[in-house]
Amino acid sequence: MVELVNVVGSGSFDREFDLSVVAEDLGSLAEFDEEKYPGMYVRLSEDSPLATIYRTGKFIVTGADSIDELYDVREELVDVLTGPGIILEDDLEWFSVQNLVCTTVLSSDLKLNALAIGLGLEQTEYEPEQFPGLIYRNPDFECVALIFSTGKAVITGSSDLEEAEAVASFLEEKLSRLQLN
DNA sequence: ACCTGCACTAAATAGCGCTCGTTACACT
DNA sequence: AGTGTAACGAGCGCTATTTAGTGCAGGT
Numbered sequence: 001m002v003e004l005v006n007v008v009g010s011g012s013f014d015r016e017f018d019l020s021v022v023a024e025d026l027g028s029l030a031e032f033d034e035e036k037y038p039g040m041y042v043r044l045s046e047d048s049p050l051a052t053i054y055r056t057g058k059f060i061v062t063g064a065d066s067i068d069e070l071y072d073v074r075e076e077l078v079d080v081l082t083g084p085g086i087i088l089e090d091d092l093e094w095f096s097v098q099n100l101v102c103t104t105v106l107s108s109d110l111k112l113n114a115l116a117i118g119l120g121l122e123q124t125e126y127e128p129e130q131f132p133g134l135i136y137r138n139p140d141f142e143c144v145a146l147i148f149s150t151g152k153a154v155i156t157g158s159s160d161l162e163e164a165e166a167v168a169s170f171l172e173e174k175l176s177r178l179q180l181n
Numbered sequence: 182a183c184c185t186g187c188a189c190t191a192a193a194t195a196g197c198g199c200t201c202g203t204t205a206c207a208c209t
Numbered sequence: 210a211g212t213g214t215a216a217c218g219a220g221c222g223c224t225a226t227t228t229a230g231t232g233c234a235g236g237t
Contacts, residue, residue: 006192010229037189038231050190052230060229062191099228101192131225132195144226146194154193156227 002102002155002168007049007064011074011095013057013087022053025084044076051077060098067097067161099157100143102164107151107175115147118178141167 019040023032032040039052049063051073059077064070074095081087112134116124125135133146133154143157145167153171155164 003193006227008191008228038233039189041190052190054230056231058230060190062229065192099191101227103193125225127225128196129224132197133225135226146226148194150195152194154226156193159228 002104002161002164004066004100004102004161006062006099006101007067007070007097008060008062008099009064009070009074009095009097010058010060012093013059013081013091014093015057015087015091017053017055017057017086019053019055022081022086025086026080029080042077042080044073044080048076049073070097071095097159099159100155100161100164102155102161102168104153104155104168105151106147106153106168106171110147110149110151110175112147112149115175115178119174136171138167138170141170143167145171147171 017040019032019034023030023040026042029044030040030042039054042051042053043049044051049061049069051059051061053059061070061073061077064073074092078087078089078092082089112126112128116126116134119134119136123136123138125137133148136145136147141158141163143155143163146154146156153168155167158164158167
């Protein structure tokens with residue numbers, strides 16, 4: 001059982017933007033400081049995910065806590081940009097999920113040194129002085145897991161939830177066989 | 182000229198170090 | 210009572226991971 005906590009998506013509009021002008025049109029919804037970063041931030045409401053729009057027409061959305069919310073933000077963004085005539089409704093070329101961040105609880109307390117050996121040293125990184133979590137990369141999966149001594153884990157890097165769930169199941173099965181807690 | 186790394190954003194995880202505020206105690 | 214110092218807790222920022230995007234600096 002994994003819990004989705006952050007979804008990142010990206011897309012592209014079929015036009016380029018003068019971000020200074022767009023930022024002015026969007027008023028308080030937009031934040032643009034060219035000196036600091038080349039992208040313009042757009043937050044549609046106080047707690048909503050953040051959209052970052054670039055001069056080239058490409059954009060990313062970060063901070064959604066579900067895939068549905070990510071697509072809702074995409075719709076709202078299109079509406080907000082269509083309103084003042086910044087884009088036309090069919091200017092959206094494509095949009096897709098790029099990255100999911102999930103959390104899960106694998107077990108109770110874990111001995112990470114033993115786990116690193118059990119999972120295979122070539123697939124793990126564990127340097128507690130540097131970072132308290134064990135980093136696990138399995139070439140059979142596209143995502144990466146951060147495993148902590150509390151038994152909690154973060155799974156990131158996949159673009160679909162089934163992949164993250166598969167990694168969690170794999171790790172749970174490994175742990176039950178290794179009996180490290 | 183080309184490649185790499187960094188600037189930034191979101192989110193969870195946990196441990197360490199630092200700063201800041203509050204409280205307690207000693208001394209004048 | 211007022212002031213100075215010490216101790217402690219809370220809160221924050223950093224460490225690491227991932228991903229998209231652009232632009233600039235620096236190195237090869």
